Amino acid sequence: MKSKMLLKKIAGEVLVLLLIFFAVTFAQADSDGQKAKDIRKLLVVSGIYDQLIIMKNNLLDSYSMGLSASYPKIPDAFWEEYYELISQKDVDHLVDRIIPVYDKHMSHEVVRKLIVMFETPFWQEWKIKMPAISREAGEIGSLWGRELLQAESFHKNMDALIKKHDLEGLNPK
Numbered sequence: 001m002k003s004k005m006l007l008k009k010i011a012g013e014v015l016v017l018l019l020i021f022f023a024v025t026f027a028q029a030d031s032d033g034q035k036a037k038d039i040r041k042l043l044v045v046s047g048i049y050d051q052l053i054i055m056k057n058n059l060l061d062s063y064s065m066g067l068s069a070s071y072p073k074i075p076d077a078f079w080e081e082y083y084e085l086i087s088q089k090d091v092d093h094l095v096d097r098i099i100p101v102y103d104k105h106m107s108h109e110v111v112r113k114l115i116v117m118f119e120t121p122f123w124q125e126w127k128i129k130m131p132a133i134s135r136e137a138g139e140i141g142s143l144w145g146r147e148l149l150q151a152e153s154f155h156k157n158m159d160a161l162i163k164k165h166d167l168e169g170l171n172p173k
Contacts, residue, residue: 035108039099042111045118047127052094054131056086 043049060083067082068074102111117123148154162168 035103035111036099038108038111038115039102039106040095042102042115042118043095043098045115045127046123047118047130049095050127050131051134052091052098054135056091057083060086 043052064079064082106114118127
């Protein structure tokens with residue numbers, strides 16, 4: 001059960017990365033380079049860059065659970081090197097892929113105005129607190145999802161839905 005949940009979580013994160021990749025693939029590049037520099041700054045001042053670092057760490061943490069299950073005895077030196085497998089250069093490459101998405105959907109003027117807004121003390125506090133809020137809210141959302149999917153009423157309704165649409169008849173063993 002835990003391995004299936006781990007695989008679903010990893011698959012979800014991989015899906016997010018693939019969606020970013022495909023969005024970037026079809027986006028147009030910044031022509032003069034200044035807008036791209038401003039978008040990079042926006043990602044930093046808004047806290048989105050920090051969220052990408054958290055996503056990278058969550059990806060490694062998720063994968064590490066599978067490793068720990070397969071290899072119960074892992075020395076600390078392994079983990080030190082493991083957490084360097086995805087480097088700062090890799091995160092910067094992801095940012096390079098995300099910039100065209102912002103370029104496609106936002107004018108340079110809007111990017112500049114957002115930078116000014118996110119550099120205010122009000123937004124600086126928000127940026128500092130947002131990762132913890134996101135993490136805690138995400139944990140609550142994950143718990144909520146597990147509770148719903150494990151509830152007897154969910155399984156009862158699922159069984160009724162399977163029976164109603166004759167999924168067992170349509171999918172013989």
